[in-house]
Amino acid sequence: MYQNRKLYEKYITKEQIELIHEYSMKILEEVGIAIENDYALEVFKKHGAAVDGQIVRIPRKIVMDAIANVPDEFTVHGLEQSVTIGEKHDPVNTGPSVPTMIQDFNNGGIYRDSLLSDAVNYYKLQETSPVVNIAMNSCTDTPDLDKNTDDYFTPQLALTLKSVTKPIYQVHCVNTENYKKADLIQANRNVLNFQKQFYDVWDKYVSLTNCCVLSPLAIGADVAAALIGCALENQPVIPISCSMTNLTSPPSLAGTITHDNATLLAVITLVQLIQPGLGCVYGTVTTPTDMRTIQLAVGSPESYLMMMGLIAMARYYGIPVRSGVGSSNSFDLDYQAGVDAFMMLEPGFMGKTDFMLNSVGSYGTYNLGSPEKMVLDEQTILYQKHINKGLDITAEKIMFDTIKEVGPRGSYLKGRTPKAYRQDHFFPILFNRDGGKPAALLESKGTLIQRASAEVEKRYEAYKAPDLTTTQKELLNQYLPAGYKF
Amino acid sequence: MYQNRKLYEKYITKEQIELIHEYSMKILEEVGIAIENDYALEVFKKHGAAVDGQIVRIPRKIVMDAIANVPDEFTVHGLEQSVTIGEKHDPVNTGPSVPTMIQDFNNGGIYRDSLLSDAVNYYKLQETSPVVNIAMNSCTDTPDLDKNTDDYFTPQLALTLKSVTKPIYQVHCVNTENYKKADLIQANRNVLNFQKQFYDVWDKYVSLTNCCVLSPLAIGADVAAALIGCALENQPVIPISCSMTNLTSPPSLAGTITHDNATLLAVITLVQLIQPGLGCVYGTVTTPTDMRTIQLAVGSPESYLMMMGLIAMARYYGIPVRSGVGSSNSFDLDYQAGVDAFMMLEPGFMGKTDFMLNSVGSYGTYNLGSPEKMVLDEQTILYQKHINKGLDITAEKIMFDTIKEVGPRGSYLKGRTPKAYRQDHFFPILFNRDGGKPAALLESKGTLIQRASAEVEKRYEAYKAPDLTTTQKELLNQYLPAGYKF
Numbered sequence: 018m019y020q021n022r023k024l025y026e027k028y029i030t031k032e033q034i035e036l037i038h039e040y041s042m043k044i045l046e047e048v049g050i051a052i053e054n055d056y057a058l059e060v061f062k063k064h065g066a067a068v069d070g071q072i073v074r075i076p077r078k079i080v081m082d083a084i085a086n087v088p089d090e091f092t093v094h095g096l097e098q099s100v101t102i103g104e105k106h107d108p109v110n111t112g113p114s115v116p117t118m119i120q121d122f123n124n125g126g127i128y129r130d131s132l133l134s135d136a137v138n139y140y141k142l143q144e145t146s147p148v149v150n151i152a153m154n155s156c157t158d159t160p161d162l163d164k165n166t167d168d169y170f171t172p173q174l175a176l177t178l179k180s181v182t183k184p185i186y187q188v189h190c191v192n193t194e195n196y197k198k199a200d201l202i203q204a205n206r207n208v209l210n211f212q213k214q215f216y217d218v219w220d221k222y223v224s225l226t227n228c229c230v231l232s233p234l235a236i237g238a239d240v241a242a243a244l245i246g247c248a249l250e251n252q253p254v255i256p257i258s259c260s261m262t263n264l265t266s267p268p269s270l271a272g273t274i275t276h277d278n279a280t281l282l283a284v285i286t287l288v289q290l291i292q293p294g295l296g297c298v299y300g301t302v303t304t305p306t307d308m309r310t311i312q313l314a315v316g317s318p319e320s321y322l323m324m325m326g327l328i329a330m331a332r333y334y335g336i337p338v339r340s341g342v343g344s345s346n347s348f349d350l351d352y353q354a355g356v357d358a359f360m361m362l363e364p365g366f367m368g369k370t371d372f373m374l375n376s377v378g379s380y381g382t383y384n385l386g387s388p389e390k391m392v393l394d395e396q397t398i399l400y401q402k403h404i405n406k407g408l409d410i411t412a413e414k415i416m417f418d419t420i421k422e423v424g425p426r427g428s429y430l431k432g433r434t435p436k437a438y439r440q441d442h443f444f445p446i447l448f449n450r451d452g453g454k455p456a457a458l459l460e461s462k463g464t465l466i467q468r469a470s471a472e473v474e475k476r477y478e479a480y481k482a483p484d485l486t487t488t489q490k491e492l493l494n495q496y497l498p499a500g501y502k503f
Numbered sequence: 504m505y506q507n508r509k510l511y512e513k514y515i516t517k518e519q520i521e522l523i524h525e526y527s528m529k530i531l532e533e534v535g536i537a538i539e540n541d542y543a544l545e546v547f548k549k550h551g552a553a554v555d556g557q558i559v560r561i562p563r564k565i566v567m568d569a570i571a572n573v574p575d576e577f578t579v580h581g582l583e584q585s586v587t588i589g590e591k592h593d594p595v596n597t598g599p600s601v602p603t604m605i606q607d608f609n610n611g612g613i614y615r616d617s618l619l620s621d622a623v624n625y626y627k628l629q630e631t632s633p634v635v636n637i638a639m640n641s642c643t644d645t646p647d648l649d650k651n652t653d654d655y656f657t658p659q660l661a662l663t664l665k666s667v668t669k670p671i672y673q674v675h676c677v678n679t680e681n682y683k684k685a686d687l688i689q690a691n692r693n694v695l696n697f698q699k700q701f702y703d704v705w706d707k708y709v710s711l712t713n714c715c716v717l718s719p720l721a722i723g724a725d726v727a728a729a730l731i732g733c734a735l736e737n738q739p740v741i742p743i744s745c746s747m748t749n750l751t752s753p754p755s756l757a758g759t760i761t762h763d764n765a766t767l768l769a770v771i772t773l774v775q776l777i778q779p780g781l782g783c784v785y786g787t788v789t790t791p792t793d794m795r796t797i798q799l800a801v802g803s804p805e806s807y808l809m810m811m812g813l814i815a816m817a818r819y820y821g822i823p824v825r826s827g828v829g830s831s832n833s834f835d836l837d838y839q840a841g842v843d844a845f846m847m848l849e850p851g852f853m854g855k856t857d858f859m860l861n862s863v864g865s866y867g868t869y870n871l872g873s874p875e876k877m878v879l880d881e882q883t884i885l886y887q888k889h890i891n892k893g894l895d896i897t898a899e900k901i902m903f904d905t906i907k908e909v910g911p912r913g914s915y916l917k918g919r920t921p922k923a924y925r926q927d928h929f930f931p932i933l934f935n936r937d938g939g940k941p942a943a944l945l946e947s948k949g950t951l952i953q954r955a956s957a958e959v960e961k962r963y964e965a966y967k968a969p970d971l972t973t974t975q976k977e978l979l980n981q982y983l984p985a986g987y988k989f
Contacts, residue, residue: 029894040903051912128941233910234906262928269902270894270900276906308928322893346937348944352844353841355845356883360845382938384941393839401804404804408515411757414755415523416757424534425537437754438794452796455834455835
């Protein structure tokens with residue numbers, strides 16, 4: 018059981034939560050949401066919503082009845098490991114999709130396009146990670162991926178299945194470009210069935226799909242198909258809102274929170290109408306726009322605050338909640354990247370949320386990454402988990418007798434390190450804790466990034482490929498990219 | 504009025520606070536505190552405490568009566584600016600004393616001893632800082648300071664007074680080495696009178712003095728003299744506890760909090776007995792020991808937690824409270840330095856505390872610093888201040904009419920940037936917010952440290968030396984180090 022410290026209570030009141038709820042209902046009833054999918058429009062019409070072209074206006078009763086079916090928690094199974102997502106459980110963490118560019122510290126930190134081999138490295142790090150418990154399927158369409166086929170999505174998924182025993186998370190990424198063998202809803206169903214077949218598990222959740230809405234107040238064609246495909250295959254989804262203030266959502270934080278809340282409730286309503294009781298997570302990674310650059314400000318205090326507001330809303334509805342991200346706008350693995358990682362991860366660990374995407378490894382406004390940042394962000398997460406453990410204040414732990422025995426000017430250092438010390442303390446790796454002259458430390462220990470690179474190499478060596486059956490290997494071999502087959 | 508979000512309430516209960524209080528009283532009554540100063544022992548004896556050699560055992564009534572006199576808030580005056588320290592007010596921030604070593608980014612980031620010219624640069628940055636509002640008097644005894652005199656403390660203070668219009672904070676640093684002209688209590692009184700004379704202000708607080716206790720449960724000779732000198736001259740003090748778990752305080756966090764609380768209450772009792780109503784701040788910068796290296800773990804989750812516990816204790820007694828520090832064990836201005844700065848500053852800004860030492864510029868376990876880190880930590884602090892402002896959730900800010908007008912798939916970007924956007928958003932400098940290819944960004948913007956160096960230069964140019972009277976200049980000239988006189 019993970020302690021939920023509900024830090025969000027420090028940023029929003031019950032009355033404010035109810036105000037946001039009321040206006041969200043008003044938005045769904047009076048403004049409506051656009052959905053680029055006829056099946057979805059039919060579902061809403063059948064349940065009594067007003068459908069006008071692609072705009073659906075949803076009475077609050079339909080919404081509230083539908084979301085009441087969302088389960089408090091659910092489990093996603095992988096090859097050998099599983100994760101349970103819900104308020105009582107540890108926040109579940111994914112790594113990042115391999116980014117479009119890698120900062121390559123084996124080559125002086127130059128920036129280069131990522132390749133399939135980087136995706137494999139990312140799987141190795143996620144598989145061996147002390148904090149990542151669900152691996153992100155990379156669908157980055159790296160330059161070395163053969164795209165002259167009518168399906169270059171499944172080869173990438175096959176590579177993930179080949180590489181990890183942990184469960185798999187996917188960004189909605191089946192689209193008309195990478196999957197031409199079927200219409201989009203069927204394409205999503207095919208992909209989910211491929212996973213079921215691989216695991217030979219047909220009655221449990223074996224996939225978790227990220228579905229990004231299109232702000233303001235819309236669900237795009239690709240994502241609608243992913244949502245419907247998952248609902249029909251009875252596989253859980255995480256609808257995500259990633260609005261940008263003053264561009265795709267209102268200029269105010271309160272307006273953006275309300276907008277996002279309305280949109281997410283509409284999406285969750287849709288999948289619950291199709292498959293009542295489907296595992297759903299209320300997802301938010303909404304971000305301010307920096308109007309000086311018209312950029313998504315990925316590491317920002319406004320993001321932190323909007324996450325707190327949206328976590329409160331999800332808890333109000335009793336829906337498991339997702340936050341993000343250990344990411345940053347920084348294009349270097351520097352001080353800014355550290356500040357942003359700590360700030361952005363905090364709502365997840367102390368907030369708290371039940372799922373976190375991109376919790377390690379990402380920067381450069383999501384477009385850049387490095388294995389080194391993955392292992393460093395892991396340390397930041399372990400810091401936050403230790404903070405969240407909190408203080409153990411009991412008469413025993415106050416240790417009056419020891420204080421009396423040592424007395425003024427005495428020393429506590431004697432014999433073996435006491436149990437109370439070991440219980441209360443955390444030891445980071447990579448982060449320096451040595452003392453002495455900095456030049457000597459630099460000489461003997463190297464830079465933080467050099468230490469991180471060494472740790473990455475250790476992890477690659479520690480990695481063990483999953484032990485697959487002949488049937489599984491044969492299945493994957495039909496799809497695995499050239500050079501990556503068994 | 505600064506919003507106190509009382510984050511510490513998430514880490515400690517009322518019952519736990521009372522348990523710590525009870526054991527603290529028991530420590531003071533049964534174990535006692537060692538004080539290396541006869542005057543202090545006499546004061547305690549006179550008020551009814553049991554004095555046995557240098558050990559004082561203090562009945563709880565004496566403690567509670569004495570600390571009841573601590574004012575909720577007080578003001579410290581500088582040449583042109585003043586600060587008020589108390590719960591209702593913004594956290595007051597100092598910069599660091601110039602560290603013993605500087606990471607010199609004008610010379611490729613090499614480490615070198617700091618010099619008096621660095622101290623002057625630190626004053627320039629503190630004077631022009633958007634977050635530092637009380638300047639730290641550096642008493643680092645740099646290699647270029649003439650130490651063949653019977654007073655090489657006042658020359659350093661004179662340099663501070665020459666450089667800043669903001670009020671001045673000093674670490675207790677008058678000692679038998681740097682001040683041989685008088686006994687230690689008188690030495691402290693002389694220094695405070697020098698400040699009164701410089702400002703020609705005799706009835707207000709013109710100095711604020713940091714007094715570090717000696718864990719476990721002791722007040723060393725130098726610090727006792729500083730406390731007594733300040734109390735006699737009616738100038739405020741910040742007693743500080745900087746225990747190291749399992750070395751100078753119990754191995755558990757709860758034990759260390761209790762130990763520190765007892766010690767700080769003893770010190771505050773001492774000065775209140777001498778000067779009832781004296782401005783006092785309950786100060787903590789207690790830190791775990793990393794038993795692998797036997798080092799002070801300056802950036803650590805345990806530090807964060809102990810700060811939360813100690814803030815709660817100070818609020819319980821109604822005493823203004825200090826936290827620290829934007830510092831780190833890192834010996835480089837890197838990702839670890841960023842993570843640690845955010846983590847360590849948070850109890851101050853969202854905790855919240857009334858005063859923060861070393862809030863900018865420090866790393867290398869306090870022994871290292873750079874002007875670049877000062878300006879970067881300022882950004883981190885501005886992030887936290889923006890987070891602490893919180894969410895403004897009102898019907899007006901939810902902007903339903905705008906949401907309705909823009910509708911699904913519309914754009915919020917039109918005309919001038921709205922007031923709601925400007926109210927809710929914060930714009931960092933130095934931290935990257937530009938998009939595009941990272942190599943191109945690096946080429947056009949330089950590294951974060953290069954941008955910080957450019958900002959430091961701008962700040963040196965923007966700095967204006969205080970406008971002093973002839974009398975003030977003559978007074979300082981009697982002491983200013985050679986090469987730094989008017």
